[in-house]
Amino acid sequence: MTEKLVIVGAGMASGRMLERLFETDPDAFDVTLFGAEPRGNYDRIMLSPLLAGETSFAEIVTHDAEWYAANNVACRFGETVTRIDREARTVTSAKGETSYDRLVIATGSAPFIIPVAGRDLPGVVAFRDLDDVQAMVAAAEKPCARAVVIGGGLLGLEAAAALRARGMDVTVLHLMDHLMERQLDPAAAYLLKKNLEERGIAIHCKAQTKAILGNGRTEAVLLDDGTVYPADIVVMAAGIRPETRIAVDAGLHVERGIVVDDRMVTSDPAILAIGECVEHESICYGLVAPLYDMAGVAAKTLLGKEAAFRPVETATKLKVTGVSLYSAGDFADAPEREEIVLRDAAAGIYKRLVLKDNQILGAVLYGDTADGAWFFDMLKKGVDVSEMRDTLIFGQTFQQGSGPFDPLAAVAALPVDAEICGCNGICKGRITEAITEKGLTSLEDVRAHTKASASCGTCTGLVEQLLALTLGEAYNPAAIEPMCGCTELGHDDVRRLIKAKRLKTIPAVMQELEWKTSCGCAKCRPALNYYLVADWPDEYADDYQSRFINERVHANIQKDGTYSVVPRMWGGVTSAAELRAIADVVDRFDIPTVKVTGGQRIDMLGIRKEDLPAVWADLGKAGFVSGHAYAKGLRTVKTCVGSDWCRFGTQDSTGLGIRIEKFMWGSWTPAKVKMAVSGCPRNCAEATCKDVGIICVESGFEIHFAGAAGLDIRGTEVLGHVKTEDDVLEHVTALVQMYREQARYLERIYKWAARIGHDEIRRQIMEDADRRKAYFSRFVFSQKFAQVDPWSERASGKDKHEFHPMAEFSFPQAAE
Amino acid sequence: MSEWIEIGKLSDIPQRGARCINTPIGRIAIFRTAKDDVYAIEDRCPHKGGPLSQGIVHGAQVTCPLHNWVFSLETGVAQGMDEGAARTFPLSCKDGRIFMDTAALQPATAPPLPR
Numbered sequence: 059m060t061e062k063l064v065i066v067g068a069g070m071a072s073g074r075m076l077e078r079l080f081e082t083d084p085d086a087f088d089v090t091l092f093g094a095e096p097r098g099n100y101d102r103i104m105l106s107p108l109l110a111g112e113t114s115f116a117e118i119v120t121h122d123a124e125w126y127a128a129n130n131v132a133c134r135f136g137e138t139v140t141r142i143d144r145e146a147r148t149v150t151s152a153k154g155e156t157s158y159d160r161l162v163i164a165t166g167s168a169p170f171i172i173p174v175a176g177r178d179l180p181g182v183v184a185f186r187d188l189d190d191v192q193a194m195v196a197a198a199e200k201p202c203a204r205a206v207v208i209g210g211g212l213l214g215l216e217a218a219a220a221l222r223a224r225g226m227d228v229t230v231l232h233l234m235d236h237l238m239e240r241q242l243d244p245a246a247a248y249l250l251k252k253n254l255e256e257r258g259i260a261i262h263c264k265a266q267t268k269a270i271l272g273n274g275r276t277e278a279v280l281l282d283d284g285t286v287y288p289a290d291i292v293v294m295a296a297g298i299r300p301e302t303r304i305a306v307d308a309g310l311h312v313e314r315g316i317v318v319d320d321r322m323v324t325s326d327p328a329i330l331a332i333g334e335c336v337e338h339e340s341i342c343y344g345l346v347a348p349l350y351d352m353a354g355v356a357a358k359t360l361l362g363k364e365a366a367f368r369p370v371e372t373a374t375k376l377k378v379t380g381v382s383l384y385s386a387g388d389f390a391d392a393p394e395r396e397e398i399v400l401r402d403a404a405a406g407i408y409k410r411l412v413l414k415d416n417q418i419l420g421a422v423l424y425g426d427t428a429d430g431a432w433f434f435d436m437l438k439k440g441v442d443v444s445e446m447r448d449t450l451i452f453g454q455t456f457q458q459g460s461g462p463f464d465p466l467a468a469v470a471a472l473p474v475d476a477e478i479c480g481c482n483g484i485c486k487g488r489i490t491e492a493i494t495e496k497g498l499t500s501l502e503d504v505r506a507h508t509k510a511s512a513s514c515g516t517c518t519g520l521v522e523q524l525l526a527l528t529l530g531e532a533y534n535p536a537a538i539e540p541m542c543g544c545t546e547l548g549h550d551d552v553r554r555l556i557k558a559k560r561l562k563t564i565p566a567v568m569q570e571l572e573w574k575t576s577c578g579c580a581k582c583r584p585a586l587n588y589y590l591v592a593d594w595p596d597e598y599a600d601d602y603q604s605r606f607i608n609e610r611v612h613a614n615i616q617k618d619g620t621y622s623v624v625p626r627m628w629g630g631v632t633s634a635a636e637l638r639a640i641a642d643v644v645d646r647f648d649i650p651t652v653k654v655t656g657g658q659r660i661d662m663l664g665i666r667k668e669d670l671p672a673v674w675a676d677l678g679k680a681g682f683v684s685g686h687a688y689a690k691g692l693r694t695v696k697t698c699v700g701s702d703w704c705r706f707g708t709q710d711s712t713g714l715g716i717r718i719e720k721f722m723w724g725s726w727t728p729a730k731v732k733m734a735v736s737g738c739p740r741n742c743a744e745a746t747c748k749d750v751g752i753i754c755v756e757s758g759f760e761i762h763f764a765g766a767a768g769l770d771i772r773g774t775e776v777l778g779h780v781k782t783e784d785d786v787l788e789h790v791t792a793l794v795q796m797y798r799e800q801a802r803y804l805e806r807i808y809k810w811a812a813r814i815g816h817d818e819i820r821r822q823i824m825e826d827a828d829r830r831k832a833y834f835s836r837f838v839f840s841q842k843f844a845q846v847d848p849w850s851e852r853a854s855g856k857d858k859h860e861f862h863p864m865a866e867f868s869f870p871q872a873a874e
Numbered sequence: 875m876s877e878w879i880e881i882g883k884l885s886d887i888p889q890r891g892a893r894c895i896n897t898p899i900g901r902i903a904i905f906r907t908a909k910d911d912v913y914a915i916e917d918r919c920p921h922k923g924g925p926l927s928q929g930i931v932h933g934a935q936v937t938c939p940l941h942n943w944v945f946s947l948e949t950g951v952a953q954g955m956d957e958g959a960a961r962t963f964p965l966s967c968k969d970g971r972i973f974m975d976t977a978a979l980q981p982a983t984a985p986p987l988p989r
């Protein structure tokens with residue numbers, strides 16, 4: 059008698075297995091095929107193009123009624139198998155029991171529905187089968203319908219693009235920092251995000267869904283941060299789980315998936331399993347290529363032939379029309395791995411290969427994926443690429459010629475109306491025109507004819523590159539010192555290009571300015587983070603991991619790994635209550651050293667990192683905020699006692715100092731900024747060696763700037779004389795804002811001023827009232843986002859992970 | 875004897891960041907890179923004892939917060955001109971859970987980390 063083969067699940071894996079089985083021996087088994095869906099096997103992958111309206115269901119059916127009839131398959135579609143009885147060798151469905159000699163479980167995966175309130179509301183759909191697609195198509199028919207897709211992975215993005223193509227208003231919510239984090243690095247994810255946003259898809263990363271809201275039907279999605287997105291449908295694409303329920307109930311060995319050996323046999327020799335429901339050598343697969351291998355192996359095993367499944371590398375492509383994206387293998391950074399990166403900002407291309415011992419380990423391609431298969435093939439075969447290493451990234455067809463790209467590409471790619479010189483409002487077109495029409499050959503010529511680079515000079519590098527581009531070999535600019543080993547561009551060029559190209563994230567800067575590394579280094583990342591904070595105060599989200607430890611934990615690290623804490627004492631003035639609070643904190647936390655600093659305040663040194671939040675909480679109760687003694691930002695405003703007490707005092711220097719400190723604290727600056735206000739020219743507050751100093755005189759205030767008393771010693775320059783405290787505040791603020799916008803990271807005011815000229819600063823701040831007011835209001839705007847006390851934030855729980863070890867172990871020693 | 879125990883979840887550590895674990899042989903830093911690789915390395919710079927866990931993580935390297943030496947997370951070896959190495963420990967990460975071999979943490983088998 060022919061053996062009875064029962065298959066649970068009519069999906070892609072079982073379809074392929076049946077083909078292989080019938081090709082070799084059509085009569086070996088009496089086959090019964092159960093499927094929970096009310097239809098036979100179809101190409102599930104094509105649900106995305108189907109949803110987008112690019113194909114029809116008939117075109118994606120892989121096995122039709124005729125095929126099943128010709129092969130004598132007893133089809134039991136629409137019948138879910140609910141139980142396996144291994145003793146009796148039967149499976150149970152709604153219509154009763156069916157016995158088997160051999161059983162194949164091919165139940166695929168179940169979509170993961172995130173456990174939030176409202177997930178059961180009508181209008182919440184997954185993206186797994188034809189029914190889901192039909193539900194989405196129906197929702198899209200309503201005019202102005204809105205969809206929220208939860209999950210920015212492969213599936214979610216394909217759904218989002220398809221729904222958008224159907225005219226829906228689509229928002230993607232993604233938990234992680236960047237899209238498709240499992241397949242893409244941040245640079246490629248940035249390009250993908252840009253592309254999707256250009257199609258009108260809104261993307262919200264780091265989105266924690268809190269609840270799905272609605273009265274009898276989905277109406278909106280609520281995030282943890284309070285954001286609400288209206289939604290007529292919510293597509294759950296947050297991941298999949300192997301569908302193992304019947305196998306677990308039957309007592310088969312199941313880990314994440316149903317555990318199988320190389321022959322696809324489960325812990326019960328009569329039962330095989332294939333497809334996404336399976337775990338082989340601790341790996342579960344979610345792409346069809348390996349599942350097809352499994353199908354072939356299972357067919358052979360059933361027929362008693364030798365066959366073994368081997369783990370395989372998989373490559374990913376995103377099936378969204380107009381996006382080319384390919385990723386394969388392991389592209390994580392690790393020592394001894396090298397990477398080759400090609401970025402062509404103008405063409406929107408990013409390619410990255412990760413190599414080890416001259417073999418390709420991983421590849422990420424965006425924009426131009428023509429060579430994906432070629433790289434993947436070499437990756438699988440372990441080809442030694444040392445011969446072609448230098449030109450490998452240019453792809454298979456690259457023979458010889460062009461070589462690495464032109465370092466001037468970033469400037470060449472700027473549109474003609476991109477502003478090059480911010481001070482004088484000169485765009486790229488004006489400069490190149492002047493160069494060709496007037497036959498200019500030097501920087502001086504350009505300055506004389508266009509005024510570009512003639513003021514603050516931060517655009518000098520760009521102007522020189524324009525000269526080089528326009529004149530070619532004939533021009534030889536002075537070498538610019540690159541920011542770090544990750545780029546050829548200097549600080550000034552990077553700053554100007556961030557503005558000109560409106561770059562708003564670190565991955566965006568690295569992609570558009572063709573960074574040579576994928577993740578930057580400890581030199582460029584903090585600098586870029588500052589430039590972005592300064593240039594886009596409202597839009598840029600500070601990149602915590604790009605800050606030096608002191609700015610990350612808001613305290614100063616000491617040589618033994620403990621920290622020091624310096625609270626603000628506005629203008630150096632304190633009170634009995636404040637001193638008592640400090641004394642209590644010192645006692646309570648057993649702080650070893652308390653010192654009066656050179657900046658007129660008190661430093662508590664030797665605090666254990668774990669204690670910091672509690673120390674701040676206590677200090678906060680007494681009204682203290684962070685003194686930013688660690689920050690590239692405003693440090694102290696030293697004052698003297700002034701007219702309140704001193705017999706020589708001409709103005710309220712203490713009050714003015716406090717006013718300035720309260721106005722400017724919290725702002726990030728290229729390097730630290732220290733100020734002082736002295737009540738008369740005797741200058742007890744040492745204002746004439748500060749970044750900014752004010753000397754009060756009978757007729758008003760003398761503003762000084764660009765002093766130094768650290769590594770260099772330098773007396774200040776006079777900026778000018780003003781009459782009122784309000785004037786002081788406006789001029790000093792404008793000066794600091796000008797510095798914030800122009801200086802290079804870690805460049806103190808005196809160095810910046812020497813570079814661009816004290817006269818130019820005086821001209822812009824003292825003489826040009828409009829410009830001064832514009833600087834002032836930009837500073838005021840950015841303070842809206844900056845004046846948050848970092849200590850109280852952390853005392854109430856922010857960045858908790860920083861202050862606690864992840865785990866403590868004190869297990870007993872190993873037995874003798 | 876090797877015995878792997880769970881020390882935490884991948885999601886406990888920020889990307890391009892580190893957390894510490896306290897063990898009988900001293901403090902060990904667990905790093906997570908931008909690509910979600912994890913590494914365990916003694917939390918003590920061979921130069922002057924800086925806590926490496928507090929440094930900036932870039933690629934599979936960390937820059938010490940005290941004097942900016944750069945170390946490979948995989949081998950613990952100082953990069954560039956600087957010489958020295960911090961001890962590394964085997965780690966394994968599966969399904970977002972991080973495991974460590976307790977054998978490497980037994981005072982009997984592993985010398986304590988210098989403090």
Ligand code: SRM
Nearest residue numbers: 614622654655656657658659661687732766767768769770
């Ligand atoms: C605490 C304090 C010394 C003291 O006990 O008095 C101090 C302590 C440090 N100074 Fe200072 N400086 C202190 C006043 C000064 C002064 C005097 C002043 O501010 O009036 C100067 C000269 C003025 C100046 O800033 O130029 C000063 C010039 C420096 C420099 C050299 C800066 C330069 O560009 O020339 C550094 C190094 C640096 O910043 O790169 C530095 C760096 C440091 C650091 C942050 C070193 C570090 O990176 O770990 C020290 C941190 C110790 C801590 O944890 O608190 N410290 N330092 C003073 C804190 C003032 C405050 O209340 O915030």
Ligand SMILES: Cc1cc2nc3c(=O)[nH]c(=O)nc-3n(C[C@H](O)[C@H](O)[C@H](O)COP(=O)(O)OP(=O)(O)OC[C@H]3O[C@@H](n4cnc5c(N)ncnc54)[C@H](O)[C@@H]3O)c2cc1C
Nearest residue numbers: 067069070071093094102138139165166333334344345346
């Ligand atoms: C929209 C979409 C796009 C995709 N795009 C790609 C792509 O581009 N490239 C790629 O490689 N992969 C892609 N995939 C993944 C690919 O489709 C799956 O890896 C593949 O379908 C898995 O095959 P399977 O046979 O294991 O499971 P499935 O194809 O899911 O089949 C399992 C079947 O079993 C049924 N079933 C489950 N439990 C029972 C039960 N108890 N009783 C009876 N029947 C049951 C299910 O209803 C289902 O029909 C995509 C998937 C989706 C959803």
Ligand code: SF4
Nearest residue numbers: 704707737738740742
């Ligand atoms: S600055 Fe002038 S007024 Fe103020 S304390 Fe010194 S000497 Fe007195």
Ligand code: FES
Nearest residue numbers: 919922924938941
């Ligand atoms: S202690 Fe690490 S570099 Fe000096």
